[in-house]
Amino acid sequence: MSVQIHPTAFVEEGAILHPGVRIGPFCHVGPNVELGAGTELMSHAVVTGHTTLGENCTLYPHAVLGSDPQVIGVRAPPDSRLEIGAGSVFREFATAHSGSPKSGGVTRVGTGCYVMVGAHIAHDCRIGNNVVMANNVSLAGHIEVGDHVWFGGSAAVHQFTRIGRNAFIGGGAILVEDVIPFGSVVGNHAKLAGLNVVGLRRRGFSKSDMHTIRAAYRAIFEGEGLFQDRLAAAAETYAAQPLAMELIDFIREGGDRPICKPA
Template sequence: MSQIHPTALVAPGAELGADVEIGPFCTVGPKVRLGDGVRLISHVVIDGATSIGSECTVYPFAVLGAPPQHLAHKGEDTRLEIGDRNLIREHVTMQTGTVGGGGVTRVGSDSLYMVGAHVAHDCIVGDRVTFANSATLGGHVTVDDYVFMGGLCAVHQFSRIGRYAFVGGGGIVTKDVIPYGSVWGNHAHLEGLNLVGLKRRGFSREAINALRAAYRLLFADEGTFQERLEDVAEIHASNAEVMEIVNFIRSDNNRPLCLPEREV
């Protein structure tokens, strides 16, 4: 049995799973689907064609499924899809996609979105990510699994953030961040690998050492970047983590990368 507070407004057509809790002064639109065990604490707005997976908890004043902040959007029926077991704190905003961007914004599972985090239209966000307070994505951003986004950081539209990467607090990311990388600053630059995150996630010493060796070669001063990339791919062809970085770089030659700062 679902529990709906008498002050909540649930539109006809909304689909509620088992054991859903909708607290005081929440608003749920007619195209919304809430999975089993979803909890809306109070004053939550779920709008648009939005689906939320099971056992998510949403805190007051979050707005999920509002239209995209995009001048080309003319009210088309685009979607927001949110996975399972997410903790979505106060004032978080996630918006539906645009027709030009594929029509859907996708958010994965088992993640924490702290106060004021924002996921814009057409973003693809993976599983087990953490967005600290006011971390913000522009449109069409891809954030892979296990990424940590520091407080007040912002990611430029169309950027990619690879798996296990770390974006430091206040970082302004205008270029792609390699998997396992750690970036800081305005504009953000690579400070090395996300070693703390790798250790916390249980990566072996051998895997971390291979990543460090590959990183040093990839961002050395000798030769061209393309030559160094090919050297890394040849030397570490059997290492899955290193090749994930190589394949990430090769997969989109049109996007610039966050690079280490050079000493002057």
């Protein structure tokens, strides 16, 4: 398949365009950009910096990928880059920045992600596969997001936060703490509201899986005694249950932020 470039687009020398790439009117593609086969840039989209897009990605009008990190006084060095997985979609005015030099210099977005209007992925984030970010979601720097996480509109997440896979972040949530895998959080500041039951069902978790996750959740967050004691007891009780241990290990691994708990 041939590459299609509109006459008004500006593709700088050095850019790598794989077969089937389509670049619409008034787009700008920088010299260190690589666009995977079948990727499409609609009008006024910009891809700059050291940025790689996988196959069959789509950028809607005015999406901007690969700009320098929003860190005062920092300009991205040559090894600062942005990597986007295959099949990801960035809607109108969505943005993702390259990594910062002191943190390894890489921002990664997985395959099959859907980033809606005005959403932002900051420097050094690690975004898993099939993540959905609704309109105006804002992720600060150094955030880790697992696979199949859904963000409601206008949610905002503090830097260095971890979000486990299959979690749900409610619309308008202001999140300043880590979210367990399978968890659902809402509010300002966001609190754990239970499990992402709807999301788990949609992704084919069995009744047995749901029962295991729910039992571990209750043992950790609803039992008697100190939180750390409940966590240790749950680790013994569910040592042979991989899904329960995924939740438990996420908490025990810890991070820069505390664990989000029920109100």
